[in-house]
Amino acid sequence: MKNLLVITGQTATGKTxxxxxxxxxxxxxLINSDSRQIYKHLDIVTxxxxDILQTSTVHLYDIVDPKKRFSSYDFTVFAKKAIKxxxxxxxTPIIVGGTYFYLKHLIYGIATTQEADWKLRNKLNKKSIKELQVMLRLKNPDKLKQMNQSDRAxxxxLIRQIELSQIPTAKKMLQNSLIKKYxxxxxxxxxxxxxDLIKKIRERVEKRMKNGAIEEVRSLFKKGYSEKDPGLQTIGYKQLIALVKGRLTKDExxxxxxxxxxxxAKRQYTFMKKDKNIKWKMVD
Known part of the structure; x- marks a missing residue:
């Protein structure tokens, strides 16, 4: 069998x-599996x-326009092409990043079933994103927590996951699983x-602020991006956008x-520790 190395874990642990x-x-x-670093122009905050591109080949890094959504399905398609x-x-492909939802779909396959329930889909299409999130939280709270910011929006x-949540587990199938091929x-x-986690994250945030995180957000607005764009619906940008818009002070x-x-970071480990294939290494 061919070899495939996956390096994942909590944010700020030195995975790259x-x-x-x-x-x-x-x-x-390398194949990047960080849902934030896949986007173009989102450099300082993420x-x-x-500089890594000068010495290493990194696939799926800095490739998607922030106005576009990039789901775990998209990642799976792109990652498989990169592996080939x-x-x-x-x-040897080395997948690195902390977006476990991406990794889970790529390595273990995506849960699917028979034909789509179009009657249900037509009904759900009339609901808002907030209503869909509430429905999925009631039916499958773990699944909602696992979804990245892009998929949640x-x-x-959301409709597909609600649909799958109504199907008995025994009827679901995992297709195209890499775990069987590698x-x-x-x-x-x-x-x-x-x-240690809190200290490291505080240091990283402070460093990014000094490196021009606020200026990066203002630059993104000048380029025509808005706070509603999928790429900006993530930690760091949400807070700095609120700062630039006057909704938060700098300290807040x-x-x-x-x-x-x-x-x-805590949620990352909560979901990853369920994967018994991951061999954990502690960092200070």
């Missing part, structure tokens, strides 16, 4: 650095390391202590940004 070191050792190329491209070169993805090695990075925006990142 580890992936780069592995790429040098095993002759590999902590994108563009890397293998055609005789190299996508009515088609020898997948999972490495997960997490912090030993909660205080920073405090909320840090708090949201910490909560996100």
């Amino acid at each position: 650095s580890l992936a780069v070191s592995f790429a040098k050792k095993i002759n590999g190329e 902590g994108k390391d563009l 491209t890397i293998e055609d070169k005789g190299e 996508n009515p088609h993805r 020898k997948v090695r999972f490495i997960g990075l997490r912090f030993k202590r909660k205080e 925006a920073i405090k909320e940004w840090i708090s949201k990142e910490v909560r996100y």
Whole structure:
């Protein structure tokens, strides 16, 4: 079986650095699985390391316009093409990033069933995104929590998950699972202590503020992007947009940004620890 390396884990744990070191050792190329770093122009707030492109080949990095939605299905399609491209070169694919919803769909397959329930879909199409989110929370709260920001704001993805939640589990099928075709090695990075996590995230947020995070948001508006665009519906941008719009003070925006990142990191581990294939490594 072909080899596939997956490096995932909590935010701010050094996943990319580890992936780069592995790429040098095993002759590999990286595939980004961070839902925020997939977008173009979102550099400072997301902590994108563009210098990495000078020394390493990274697929699915800085490729999607912020006005476009990029779902876990889109990721699966693009990632499989990238894997083939890397293998055609005789190299090893290394998937790196903390968006577990992306990884789960790619590695284990996407839950599907028989024909779509068009009667139900037509009924749900009349509902707002907020109403769809409430429905999915009632039917399958775990699934809603696993969805990234883009999918949560996508009515088609919400409707599909509501539809799947009404089907008995036994009738669902996982299609195109990579776990059956590859020898997948999972490495997960997490912090030993909660205080280390908070300290690291606070330092990263402060550094990004010094590097021009607010100016980046203003620049995005000048380029024609708005706070409603899918790429900007994420942690960091939401808080800084509120700051630029006068809805939050600078201190309030920073405090909320840090708090949201910490909560996100905790959710990451909550879902990832259910995956028994991940071998965890602690970081300080």
